[in-house]
Amino acid sequence: MNFPTNSRYQATETMRMTAPGGAEVVFLQRRFVPQPERLASLLEHPVAEGDRLDNLAGRYLGDAEQFWRICDANRAMRPQQLVETIGRRLTIALPDGVPGAPRV
Secondary structure (H helix, E strand, C coil): CCCCCCCCCCCCCEEEEECCCCCEEEEECCCCCCCHHHCCEEEEEECCCCCCHHHHHHHHHCCHHHHHHHHHHCCCCCHHHHHCCCCCEEEEECCCCCCCCCCC
């Protein structure tokens, strides 16, 4: 499986197994979400009425499809929850492994 470079699964390896009956099954290894404390913060965004994660990712990360990076940086299990509370401060961070300013 090949995923685009902006996919959260791009660096996730695939595995193969043989199912009962002999069919080969290809699947993704488990993706571990990075600990937000390890991510270098770019900025904080106060949630405003009408904010959407794809629009925020487009504005701050240059790619709306990388909304998952905002989710990772804010420990979101339900992405929509991040923009439900007006005034909540969302961390916008660099990808895991990219050095930058430490988080406070």
